Amino acid sequence: MAPQNISLKPIGHVNSPYKQKFVVPRQANLVSAGLGSIELNQDYADINSLRGMEQFSHLWIIFFLHATAEKGWSPTVQPPRLGGKKRVGVFSSRAPYRPNPIGISAVEYIEHYESSGRVLIKVGGLDLLDGTPVLDLKPYIPYADSIPNASGGYAEEKPPSKLVVVFSRKAEEELIANKVNYPNLKELIVQLLTLDPRPAWRVKSQDNKQYGVTLYDFNIKFRIEGKQTTVISIRAE
């Protein structure tokens, strides 16, 4: 069979607190506080297309890895789980640099609704960058998709919590000031930073660098020393 080009058009996009790749969790459900939504694009904004979704606890997002799509792919990659040093095949990894940059994420379904002509689905445990183009949505079907006795090779275990997260006095005040509009901001920061989002080579160098990252519309500054990360400030951008 001759390989032919297949042309697809996004049906929607992701609204996510994650504005930069740096802090995006490496798989779905690692950060339960990662709340966001899928918004159907205008051509597909029909609430009927989601009828019955409320029967399911989880759904699959099939998405386009837009932030890295231009960078091409290579037959082997170095997964962060192997310390960024050992090579495995691209198809034996979930690395974004793939021949067809498509990702799949099983996320928690919360609710779906229509609001001034927009059709949205609230989800939890998100691991996607803000603006990610969505190609398809499917219900998570436990009898087919959940294989509890599957073996996961080098990604068998959930990545452990590596860091204790503490907040400076200033950061605590900023959390309180924004609690009404962003009630889960503290939990989200804790869950994200405890996983240590730094690239593998950085972790080894025991750096003293101040990091900055954007979550929602906040610029979060933090520093990692040993096994502790201190959130220095949380500023509205």
Added chain:
Amino acid sequence: MAPQNISLKPIGHVNSPYKQKFVVPRQANLVSAGLGSIELNQDYADINSLRGMEQFSHLWIIFFLHATAEKGWSPTVQPPRLGGKKRVGVFSSRAPYRPNPIGISAVEYIEHYESSGRVLIKVGGLDLLDGTPVLDLKPYIPYADSIPNASGGYAEEKPPSKLVVVFSRKAEEELIANKVNYPNLKELIVQLLTLDPRPAWRVKSQDNKQYGVTLYDFNIKFRIEGKQTTVISIRAE
């Protein structure tokens, strides 16, 4: 964000015993005897791209629903699980008639190898038509993909075995004659037919029709009476 077209090229295709949509199991892993392979297309036939896959027990096939892609989609569909009478949203179903006709299947990994320049992965529990274009392969990662407490709505339970499968004397002889080359043919036929592959409206009509279906290169004829299906003949085509 303006929706843009995304162009993809298959990386491989499926070699499957299922030559017609009629008998293809409705999800992966319903029919463990559904053995087949994924073959990487010439441009992607690099065995290194699969290095480490043997660490995993299952893998995801992301594929193009080529047999139904031309037929378009509709916002609601009538899943066979609901007797083909109740409508749910297309995104709340795994129906093939989707805006972007992409499917995902978690199948059992058996082995991968290179043979005269071809790169193949043997898999089990397949639910894909022969020749299905493959867009991507990913390892199944239990901590992210397996959600044992997920609820599956109208597709909560595995479809039950509905029919007892018996073989005519002639069919038994044909199985014996082909046992060396097709050792799992009997098991495959039993597993497929016990699920009752007929469309929902047919099941209700208690038909007496003789069905024919192609598996591998055999034409299988069978008849369903009440709760029993009789395999009449198994002929090499």
